[in-house]
Amino acid sequence: MTTLQYRAPKTKCGEKSFQKIIEAGRTLFAQNGFHATSINLIIEKANIAAGTFYIYFDNKLMLYLYLLNEYKINIRNASREAVKGLTNRYDIERAGIKAWLIYVFGNPLAYKIIWESLFVDQKIFMNYYQDFSDSYVHQLKKFVPSEVNPDLDLETMSFVLMGISNFVGLQVLFKDQITDQEIDFIVDQVMAMLSQGIFNKTTATK
Numbered sequence: 001m002t003t004l005q006y007r008a009p010k011t012k013c014g015e016k017s018f019q020k021i022i023e024a025g026r027t028l029f030a031q032n033g034f035h036a037t038s039i040n041l042i043i044e045k046a047n048i049a050a051g052t053f054y055i056y057f058d059n060k061l062m063l064y065l066y067l068l069n070e071y072k073i074n075i076r077n078a079s080r081e082a083v084k085g086l087t088n089r090y091d092i093e094r095a096g097i098k099a100w101l102i103y104v105f106g107n108p109l110a111y112k113i114i115w116e117s118l119f120v121d122q123k124i125f126m127n128y129y130q131d132f133s134d135s136y137v138h139q140l141k142k143f144v145p146s147e148v149n150p151d152l153d154l155e156t157m158s159f160v161l162m163g164i165s166n167f168v169g170l171q172v173l174f175k176d177q178i179t180d181q182e183i184d185f186i187v188d189q190v191m192a193m194l195s196q197g198i199f200n201k202t203t204a205t206k
Contacts, residue, residue: 030112
């Protein structure tokens with residue numbers, strides 16, 4: 001994965017220009033995709049001087065990687081804040097899923113920016129999710145065997161759990177409006193499936 005590189009603004013005026021570039025890039029990458037978005041389009045959307053972009057970023061890939069990393073940090077911070085003080089895996093998992101659903105509903109461009117990485121560079125996409133998986137596995141290990149089944153592969157489990165969160169996030173994102181109670185219902189349904197499974201014991205293949 002390309003090393004994340006950018007030059008942070010040093011003045012309040014610079015910070016305003018920097019944020020204009022960030023928001024313009026976020027909107028255009030989500031709207032047009034990475035390859036169809038040129039630096040000139042970003043400059044025009046941000047309403048900045050032509051050379052200002054290069055004060056902070058060498059190229060548009062560096063801007064894209066900045067945005068991708070920003071989402072990663074914000075998602076982790078939202079989850080970390082939600083699980084603060086919780087001590088059992090069930091409560092941690094539930095709080096983490098709910099925090100994710102709330103985050104994506106408030107940040108609908110996140111999916112487009114994150115999944116766009118598959119078309120930017122497959123390695124970036126793979127590294128993004130592998131990094132989350134590695135962190136997930138590290139946390140899950142703490143609850144084996146007290147709460148997490150020791151017979152299950154933790155890496156596979158991490159991808160299953162991420163997959164559930166990703167697509168339940170789409171369920172929320174597809175709604176024009178959603179209440180906290182509706183989010184709780186969805187999260188409780190997910191937790192019931194994780195706890196009890198989806199197959200009746202009497203009909204499961206023996």
